[in-house]
Amino acid sequence: MEPLNKLVLCLCVALAVSWRGAIVDAVIVDGLQVGFYSRTCPEAENVVRDVVNSEVAANRSIAPGLIRLFFHDCFITGCDASILLDESPSGDVPEKESSANGFTLIGLNTIDAAKSKLESLCPRRVSCADILAFAARDAAVAAGLPNYDVVAGRRDGERSNMDDLPGNFPVPGHHVPRLTELFFQRGLTQEDLVVLSGAHSIGGAHCFMFSNRIYGFSDAADVDPALDPAYAARLRQLCPPRKPDDDPERAPKINFDAVSGDRLDNSYYAELLARRGLLTSDDALVQDPQTRAMVEAFARDDALWHRKFAEAMQKVGKLDVLLGEGKGQVRKQCRLINRPPPQQQPQWPAHPGFPWRPPQFPRRPRRPIRRHPVFDLINGFFRGFH
Numbered sequence: 001m002e003p004l005n006k007l008v009l010c011l012c013v014a015l016a017v018s019w020r021g022a023i024v025d026a027v028i029v030d031g032l033q034v035g036f037y038s039r040t041c042p043e044a045e046n047v048v049r050d051v052v053n054s055e056v057a058a059n060r061s062i063a064p065g066l067i068r069l070f071f072h073d074c075f076i077t078g079c080d081a082s083i084l085l086d087e088s089p090s091g092d093v094p095e096k097e098s099s100a101n102g103f104t105l106i107g108l109n110t111i112d113a114a115k116s117k118l119e120s121l122c123p124r125r126v127s128c129a130d131i132l133a134f135a136a137r138d139a140a141v142a143a144g145l146p147n148y149d150v151v152a153g154r155r156d157g158e159r160s161n162m163d164d165l166p167g168n169f170p171v172p173g174h175h176v177p178r179l180t181e182l183f184f185q186r187g188l189t190q191e192d193l194v195v196l197s198g199a200h201s202i203g204g205a206h207c208f209m210f211s212n213r214i215y216g217f218s219d220a221a222d223v224d225p226a227l228d229p230a231y232a233a234r235l236r237q238l239c240p241p242r243k244p245d246d247d248p249e250r251a252p253k254i255n256f257d258a259v260s261g262d263r264l265d266n267s268y269y270a271e272l273l274a275r276r277g278l279l280t281s282d283d284a285l286v287q288d289p290q291t292r293a294m295v296e297a298f299a300r301d302d303a304l305w306h307r308k309f310a311e312a313m314q315k316v317g318k319l320d321v322l323l324g325e326g327k328g329q330v331r332k333q334c335r336l337i338n339r340p341p342p343q344q345q346p347q348w349p350a351h352p353g354f355p356w357r358p359p360q361f362p363r364r365p366r367r368p369i370r371r372h373p374v375f376d377l378i379n380g381f382f383r384g385f386h
């Protein structure tokens with residue numbers, strides 16, 4: 001090994017050890033290919049695109065949902081479709097159940113639809129992780145982003161644990177230093193943070209994700225003084241004060257971008273500059289002098305942001321991917337890992353008149369899914385996330 005490589009390795013190990021709370025620092029993996037399915041399933045990308053286009057045409061809110069799913073998948077244990085699992089073989093409560101995900105995830109059915117088409121066309125070829133990466137691109141393109149290439153060859157993982165999120169995942173209350181640190185642990189830069197946050201140009205957030213900014217913000221101010229007062233007043237109309245027994249699933253959802261909420265464009269950045277960033281983590285990007293200059297640059301130049309966004313999505317798509325036949329698997333269904341091959345049946349001598357029946361093993365009881373109490377979700381703070 002070259003001495004320089006050794007030094008870099010030592011530095012990385014030292015950094016990895018010094019950050020407790022990180023699962024494992026993510027790395028950008030090389031080795032995926034554009035056109036990976038050109039021989040094994042040539043229609044793969046077209047099938048995903050058609051499914052995404054028809055679902056988005058029926059309901060525009062699928063597009064932001066798919067982009068967010070991809071980000072949430074790749075940011076925790078890499079792009080391995082761990083976000084899609086309904087249960088994990090080890091009995092861990094899956095990522096899907098985390099308070100950062102749960103009922104706020106949208107687009108899961110679209111992935112299922114694409115997967116079932118692909119299973120009938122080329123069974124066990126196209127991984128769920130690749131479907132998600134294609135679908136996120138197609139959703140972005142459906143929302144107005146110029147097309148970009150998506151490398152493929154990711155295998156599906158077998159781990160999904162919601163306990164991987166706290167301490168590793170950004171939450172709406174975070175400011176730039178913490179956000180930067182979390183992105184850095186995932187091999188992403190501060191510019192990636194600013195560029196990717198522009199995904200908040202489409203879709204929206206439930207009132208409880210930012211209600212701390214419009215009610216009881218501080219002892220000195222009921223409303224976050226960083227917010228444009230007219231915008232804050234509008235938000236208070238759309239999001240009435242929460243009552244204790246309100247069902248969070250019925251909370252109103254507010255568009256991030258009041259100007260062009262359906263189009264993936266740079267108006268997100270102009271809105272930030274106009275003090276109309278919805279989440280604390282959005283607004284933080286203009287409050288912080290390091291990131292403010294980038295916000296200004298992207299607000300001025302839509303084409304620049306489009307290009308940077310596509311590049312950053314490509315980078316996200318290479319986070320800690322499982323590569324090669326030996327790693328992971330290609331799931332049959334995106335919500336479940338494939339069962340291990342059936343155990344050898346015991347060979348009993350056949351007795352005529354006493355047909356052999358396979359022994360009945362008691363089914364292992366499924367662990368009850370631990371759900372976060374409702375109050376974990378309110379006020380934009382997630383218990384256990386720091």
Ligand code: HEM
Nearest residue numbers: 064065068071104170171172196199203204205206209281
């Ligand atoms: C920087 C830290 C980030 C934080 C704290 C954050 C937080 C959030 C929150 C709280 C929501 C609202 C969920 C809901 O109420 O249903 C949301 C929505 C969304 N996020 Fe992020 N996010 C971040 C970065 C990103 C990134 C990097 C992407 C993608 C590249 C992304 C894509 C989206 C999209 C598209 C939505 C809208 C989803 C929908 O309407 O269904 N976010 N985000």
Ligand SMILES: *[C@@H]1O[C@H](CO)[C@@H](O)[C@H](O)[C@H]1NC(C)=O
Nearest residue numbers: 058059060061062065106107
């Ligand atoms: C569109 O999808 C969203 C998210 O799944 C859902 O809440 C909404 O009701 C759907 N809208 C229509 C018109 O079906």
